[in-house]
Amino acid sequence: MELLLFNIFNGLIVGLFYALMALGLSLILGLNGIINFANGSFLALGGYLAFTLKPEIGFWGALVASPLLAGLIGLVIERGLIRPLYGRDPLYSLLLTFGLAMIIQTMLRMTWGANGLPFKVPDFMSHPLSQTYFFLTGYRVFVVVLTILAAGSLFALLQFTRVGVRIRAGNSDLETVSALGINIYRLRAVNFGLGILMAGLAGVLAAGRLGLTPTMGASLLMPSFVAIIVGGVGSLMGSVLGGIIIGVASGIVTTYYPAASQVVIYLIMAVVLIVRPRGLLGQEGLLE
Amino acid sequence: MSQTNSEILRAEDLHTYYGKSHILQGVSLTVGEGELVTVLGRNGAGKTTTLRTLMGLTPARHGTINLFDRDITRWPPHKIAKLGVGYVPEGRKIFGHLTVHDNLRVPAARPGTWTLNTIYDLFPRLAERRSSKGANLSGGEQEMLAIARALLLNPKFLMLDEPSQGLAPVIVDEVMHTIRQMRDEGIAVLLIEQNAWLALGSADRAYVLGDGRIVDSDSAAAFLENKERVKALAGASLDPAGTQ
Numbered sequence: 147m148e149l150l151l152f153n154i155f156n157g158l159i160v161g162l163f164y165a166l167m168a169l170g171l172s173l174i175l176g177l178n179g180i181i182n183f184a185n186g187s188f189l190a191l192g193g194y195l196a197f198t199l200k201p202e203i204g205f206w207g208a209l210v211a212s213p214l215l216a217g218l219i220g221l222v223i224e225r226g227l228i229r230p231l232y233g234r235d236p237l238y239s240l241l242l243t244f245g246l247a248m249i250i251q252t253m254l255r256m257t258w259g260a261n262g263l264p265f266k267v268p269d270f271m272s273h274p275l276s277q278t279y280f281f282l283t284g285y286r287v288f289v290v291v292l293t294i295l296a297a298g299s300l301f302a303l304l305q306f307t308r309v310g311v312r313i314r315a316g317n318s319d320l321e322t323v324s325a326l327g328i329n330i331y332r333l334r335a336v337n338f339g340l341g342i343l344m345a346g347l348a349g350v351l352a353a354g355r356l357g358l359t360p361t362m363g364a365s366l367l368m369p370s371f372v373a374i375i376v377g378g379v380g381s382l383m384g385s386v387l388g389g390i391i392i393g394v395a396s397g398i399v400t401t402y403y404p405a406a407s408q409v410v411i412y413l414i415m416a417v418v419l420i421v422r423p424r425g426l427l428g429q430e431g432l433l434e
Numbered sequence: 435m436s437q438t439n440s441e442i443l444r445a446e447d448l449h450t451y452y453g454k455s456h457i458l459q460g461v462s463l464t465v466g467e468g469e470l471v472t473v474l475g476r477n478g479a480g481k482t483t484t485l486r487t488l489m490g491l492t493p494a495r496h497g498t499i500n501l502f503d504r505d506i507t508r509w510p511p512h513k514i515a516k517l518g519v520g521y522v523p524e525g526r527k528i529f530g531h532l533t534v535h536d537n538l539r540v541p542a543a544r545p546g547t548w549t550l551n552t553i554y555d556l557f558p559r560l561a562e563r564r565s566s567k568g569a570n571l572s573g574g575e576q577e578m579l580a581i582a583r584a585l586l587l588n589p590k591f592l593m594l595d596e597p598s599q600g601l602a603p604v605i606v607d608e609v610m611h612t613i614r615q616m617r618d619e620g621i622a623v624l625l626i627e628q629n630a631w632l633a634l635g636s637a638d639r640a641y642v643l644g645d646g647r648i649v650d651s652d653s654a655a656a657f658l659e660n661k662e663r664v665k666a667l668a669g670a671s672l673d674p675a676g677t678q
């Protein structure tokens with residue numbers, strides 16, 4: 147029983163990483179119209195930035211600064227590299243973000259080395275909170291709380307701020323948004339940066355749980371795409387839900403048949419695509 | 435003819451393409467301060483393309499556009515809008531998944547008389563429906579919302595693309611009333627219409643567009659004096675009685 151709970155909780159944590167990453171991917175897909183294959187590399191970048199910043203500004207400082215910094219780098223890359231590709235064949239941006247993923251990954255390897263690095267979280271968080279439920283460490287609970295906070299803040303921003311309203315409007319009709327006096331170039335850059343910020347945050351949190359490697363994001367990328375499909379393309383809430391579902395499902399399967407823990411993710415996707423192609427919370431008519 | 439003293443818009447020899455198809459073939463037009471100008475023409479004549487070109491959405495390949503004494507020919511739409519241009523697109527283009535209130539929070543509000551509060555005063559129906567999704571509004575409400583959205587920019591120049599399209603006659607009257615009200619408040623208006631009689635009833639001047647060219651222009655009064663002229667140029671669908 148404890149083992150099952152242990153795996154479910156582990157799965158939940160990984161699922162939250164998927165969720166954060168999927169949120170960023172969904173944002174960028176929605177307004178920028180780009181499938182960002184570089185999201186995994188940006189996740190790793192966030193983690194490594196935190197690794198380097200921590201000795202200078204401490205864990206908490208790094209936790210805040212690294213995602214922001216990653217987001218800023220994303221914003222600059224959007225302005226320089228991605229912006230010229232809007233309105234062209236999606237193949238261009240696909241190739242670009244794919245190349246970007248490789249370049250960032252290589253830069254990480256050259257800067258910090260190919261071997262794994264540890265990312266220590268503050269001592270008080272690394273102890274189990276309960277003897278029976280040894281896996282309930284302070285850090286894991288912290289990851290849950292922080293993900294809820296981050297996703298909540300993002301939803302609040304989209305719901306209540308003018309920038310958020312414009313991003314939502316632009317998801318359906320960017321041209322009309324521009325005709326209403328909004329600089330859509332800037333809006334797209336901000337949105338891209340916001341998506342990368344979510345990936346960067348996932349990177350810092352994942353570093354504290356899984357350690358750092360240049361490829362740490364690559365292994366989270368595919369499941370994050372699956373999370374979007376399961377949750378429903380176009381629905382941010384769906385992305386979160388999708389991430390949690392496949393994470394937890396993977397955890398459960400690990401208990402009984404570890405070899406299938408990854409396969410189950412794609413199985414869930416296949417079932418969703420057959421039974422409900424629009425995904426759990428996706429809008430009707432988008433894919434069916 | 436109410437040719438006013440100062441021009442706010444002067445478009446000269448506009449040529450616009452969609453890919454390889456040459457749609458606007460040398461359109462020139464002017465709008466004076468405080469004037470209500472209408473562009474008539476049958477379906478496919480290039481009316482929408484003209485507005486899109488003026489708004490920077492489908493930039494002209496040749497020609498120049500001067501607005502408020504500035505050459506805006508190569509400007510992006512948002513810069514043009516921020517000069518004080520309100521645009522009410524064909525088909526309204528309401529953000530259907532956003533509430534009425536959120537629709538009104540999209541535009542880059544410029545300072546002026548129009549704020550969310552004064553807009554809700556002008557359109558009480560929108561105030562009532564402020565929490566409804568745009569997609570759930572009636573056609574008339576959507577048209578009002580599209581106009582309200584444009585007014586929040588506090589425009590000095592308002593462009594409307596077939597605001598009467600698909601609306602019941604009573605609602606059309608209401609919409610036309612609002613448009614005249616704006617003109618009377620000093621906003622210059624460029625109104626596109628297929629329904630010539632409707633537009634000529636409110637306009638100061640009119641242009642007739644045919645196959646991407648201006649084929650006729652005159653004061654609205656002059657057009658109204660000669661019904662045959664309107665019919666001949668703009669097609670039979672423009673019968674005043676609506677016997678189409």
Ligand SMILES: Nc1ncnc2c1ncn2[C@@H]1O[C@H](COP(=O)(O)OP(=O)(O)O)[C@@H](O)[C@H]1O
Pocket residue numbers: 452455457475476477478479480481482483484
């Ligand atoms: N996006 C487009 N791509 C190609 N051709 C278009 C496009 N939009 C309009 N057209 C063509 O341009 C011409 C003028 O269209 P439009 O400006 O919409 O006319 P109107 O508004 O007067 O009905 C039409 O022949 C139409 O088929």
Ligand SMILES: [Mg+2]
Pocket residue numbers: 481482483524596
């Ligand atoms: Mg049209």
